Amino acid sequence: MVVDAELSDTEVDRLFQALADATRRDIVTRVIEREQSVSELAEHYAMSFAAVQKHVAVLERASLVGKVRRGREQIVHGDPITLRRATALLESYERLWHQRIASIDELLAEDESSTG
Amino acid sequence: MVVDAELSDTEVDRLFQALADATRRDIVTRVIEREQSVSELAEHYAMSFAAVQKHVAVLERASLVGKVRRGREQIVHGDPITLRRATALLESYERLWHQRIASIDELLAEDESSTG
DNA sequence: CTAACATACAACCAAATGGTTGTAGATGCT
DNA sequence: AGCATCTACAACCATTTGGTTGTATGTTAG
Numbered sequence: 001m002v003v004d005a006e007l008s009d010t011e012v013d014r015l016f017q018a019l020a021d022a023t024r025r026d027i028v029t030r031v032i033e034r035e036q037s038v039s040e041l042a043e044h045y046a047m048s049f050a051a052v053q054k055h056v057a058v059l060e061r062a063s064l065v066g067k068v069r070r071g072r073e074q075i076v077h078g079d080p081i082t083l084r085r086a087t088a089l090l091e092s093y094e095r096l097w098h099q100r101i102a103s104i105d106e107l108l109a110e111d112e113s114s115t116g
Numbered sequence: 117m118v119v120d121a122e123l124s125d126t127e128v129d130r131l132f133q134a135l136a137d138a139t140r141r142d143i144v145t146r147v148i149e150r151e152q153s154v155s156e157l158a159e160h161y162a163m164s165f166a167a168v169q170k171h172v173a174v175l176e177r178a179s180l181v182g183k184v185r186r187g188r189e190q191i192v193h194g195d196p197i198t199l200r201r202a203t204a205l206l207e208s209y210e211r212l213w214h215q216r217i218a219s220i221d222e223l224l225a226e227d228e229s230s231t232g
Numbered sequence: 233c234t235a236a237c238a239t240a241c242a243a244c245c246a247a248a249t250g251g252t253t254g255t256a257g258a259t260g261c262t
Numbered sequence: 263a264g265c266a267t268c269t270a271c272a273a274c275c276a277t278t279t280g281g282t283t284g285t286a287t288g289t290t291a292g
Contacts, residue, residue, distance in 0.1 A: 009138040020132035021280085022125040032212045039238055051281055053239075058279095072238050072289040080213045087210055090203040096148045097196045137250085155268060167251055169269075174249095188259040188268050 007085060011063075015086050018062035023047075024055050028078060031065055035077035038067075123201060127179075131202050134178035139163075140171050144194060147181055151193035154183075 007015070018024055027041055042052040056076055059065040063082040067074045123131070134140055143157055158168040172192055175181040179198040183190045 012141070013136050013138060016132045016136035017279095020129050020136055022129060023280095025128070028209065029212060032209065033216060037238075047280090048282065049239085050241085050283080053241090054280070069239095074239065078213065080210070083206065083209055083213065087203060087206040090199065090206060093144065093148065093199055094196070094203055096145060097194065097199065100149060133249095139250095153268075163250090164252065165269085166253080166271085169271090170250075185269095190269065 005085075007089070012089065014062040015064070015082065018058050018064055019086070021055070021058075023052075024059055027052075027055060027059060027076075028064055028083075031076045032078040032080075035075050037070075037073040037075055039073070041076065121201075123205070128205065130178040131180070131198065134174050134180055135202070137171070137174075139168075140175055143168075143171060143175060143192075144180055147192045148194040148196075151191050153186075153189040153191055155189070157192065 019028075023045055026044070030036065030041060030044070038053055038056055039049060041056070042049045045052055056065065056067070060067060063079055065076050065078055067076050069075070135144075139161055142160070146152065146157060146160070154169055154172055155165060157172070158165045161168055172181065172183070176183060179195055181192050181194055183192050185191070
């Protein structure tokens with residue numbers, strides 16, 4: 001399962017952009033729990049079917065979900081790999097932070113040994 | 117360090133929205149590594165100072181960074197707590213996924229014991 | 233074959249976004 | 263005091279976004 005492939009700036013833009021909407025995040029949780037058709041998803045929201053269709057399209061462009069035709073329905077499923085990549089990205093920022101804290105601590109330790 | 121406080125939909129919207137721009141992500145990494153003034157940040161980008169100012173404002177509204185006045189400068193620093201919350205959120209989606217996989221595995225195991 | 237259903241997609245609209253320039257207010261240096 | 267620097271903020275503009283309605287197309291059930 002390839003997870004560490006570098007994401008381009010544009011891909012990351014799309015990824016976070018896709019996550020920056022409550023309806024879309026809700027769709028993601030729903031299809032993670034159980035893959036389901038677009039119209040089935042649409043039932044839960046106070047907006048037109050076309051609007052939900054667009055949200056799914058945004059998630060698809062971000063590779064957070066995929067669609068597979070089943071008869072006349074289009075079944076939406078979650079993409080765990082992209083989710084993993086998004087998390088990994090944020091974790092790398094956190095790692096940066098911890099590294100910075102660590103080097104500050106080092107400096108403080110040196111300081112103490114020279115002043116104490 | 118409070119990390120698990122529930123974020124409202126709007127807050128999460130702002131959070132991911134703020135991360136959905138390469139310039140802003142770059143600003144975040146820079147201020148995580150070392151806090152610095154807005155104009156210092158602005159030097160690195162091929163856009164106006166005002167544009168960078170706006171990006172910082174977006175990050176601030178999302179609580180990804182904070183600003184502190186120092187003389188005539190405004191020093192921007194990263195906010196690790198918000199970063200942690202963002203990561204935690206994505207991790208919870210991943211957890212959902214693993215739970216789903218686990219229950220599928222259970223079903224398969226039951227199936228095998230009845231058919232084998 | 234026909235009716236109902238699920239989807240696709242275009243056209244349209246208001247609001248938000250990401251950029252610009254210009255002006256004005258604080259602060260620091262000499 | 264006077265000038266340069268850093269920031270704030272308004273006004274403006276093009277593009278994107280998130281929604282709508284309407285129409286067309288493919289698919290399944292009777």
